[in-house]
Amino acid sequence: MPTVEVLGTAQDAGVPHIGCHCDQCESARTKEGQQRYAAAVLLSDGGNYLFDATPDIRFQVTTVPDGVFLTHAHLGHLPGLLFFGQEAANTERTPVYATEGLNDVIRNAPPLNLLIEQDNLTLNDLAPRATVVLDAVNVESRPVEHRESLPTGTFAYVMDGPERSLLYMTDIDEWDPTTRRLVEEVDIALVDGTFWSEDELERTEEVPHPYVKDSIRELDAEQTEIYFTHLNHTNPLLDRESEEYDRLKAAGFDTVSAGTKFEL
Numbered sequence: 001m002p003t004v005e006v007l008g009t010a011q012d013a014g015v016p017h018i019g020c021h022c023d024q025c026e027s028a029r030t031k032e033g034q035q036r037y038a039a040a041v042l043l044s045d046g047g048n049y050l051f052d053a054t055p056d057i058r059f060q061v062t063t064v065p066d067g068v069f070l071t072h073a074h075l076g077h078l079p080g081l082l083f084f085g086q087e088a089a090n091t092e093r094t095p096v097y098a099t100e101g102l103n104d105v106i107r108n109a110p111p112l113n114l115l116i117e118q119d120n121l122t123l124n125d126l127a128p129r130a131t132v133v134l135d136a137v138n139v140e141s142r143p144v145e146h147r148e149s150l151p152t153g154t155f156a157y158v159m160d161g162p163e164r165s166l167l168y169m170t171d172i173d174e175w176d177p178t179t180r181r182l183v184e185e186v187d188i189a190l191v192d193g194t195f196w197s198e199d200e201l202e203r204t205e206e207v208p209h210p211y212v213k214d215s216i217r218e219l220d221a222e223q224t225e226i227y228f229t230h231l232n233h234t235n236p237l238l239d240r241e242s243e244e245y246d247r248l249k250a251a252g253f254d255t256v257s258a259g260t261k262f263e264l
């Protein structure tokens with residue numbers, strides 16, 4: 001049975017967050033098991049396929065993945081690719097799947113281009129709604145809006161297994177018809193839970209994400225099993241004792257932890 005394992009649940013910068021001395025970050029620095037890695041999942045289906053190469057990759061996987069699907073070019077999703085190079089795993093032609101624009105960056109921008117010159121990776125340009133057929137699971141690329149200032153585009157991925165389908169969608173600007181439909185289409189959805197509310201950051205208008213407090217009113221938890229991930233260090237949902245976590249659970253939703261597994 002193919003499985004998807006959660007490897008990380010934090011926004012790109014992880015918890016603790018560099019330069020931050022909030023309670024969550026201080027507790028993550030001092031207490032065993034309180035730190036959170038950047039959001040990623042591992043699909044096991046014949047081989048092991050990593051979704052997003054985070055800066056925390058060396059703590060997240062114990063064996064080198066057989067392939068990597070990238071959502072987009074931000075901090076939490078791309079830099080782990082460097083660990084496939086000569087200083088680390090020195091892989092041979094590990095397949096990478098991403099938008100053509102993101103692959104162009106990897107092909108041309110040092111130091112990422114060394115991974116191509118040294119044959120550590122082979123790049124596969126995915127068109128929107130392209131399907132990659134693995135063993136028992138088909139993976140489909142689905143473009144979503146996530147800060148248009150990033151010209152290389154953003155994919156969510158749908159993993160369609162023999163029994164169930166799972167959506168991996170960590171970064172979106174808002175719940176628009178496209179992102180809503182994606183959630184409705186699948187059995188399990190891991191979605192953007194970056195911020196609980198607008199109270200968390202002064203510059204949220206620069207980093208648009210739907211707020212979880214609104215998402216739980218807008219999404220249908222009866223139709224799809226919905227889990228929030230990619231939590232910012234400011235998000236009260238990090239604390240399962242919080243009143244916000246109680247509200248989330250009461251509405252029929254949940255968060256995930258590193259190690260959570262879903263069978264497809």
Ligand SMILES: [Zn+2]
Binds near residue numbers: 011012074076170
């Ligand atoms: Zn992100």
Ligand SMILES: [Zn+2]
Binds near residue numbers: 017022023024
């Ligand atoms: Zn913090």
Ligand SMILES: [Zn+2]
Binds near residue numbers: 171
């Ligand atoms: Zn992003």
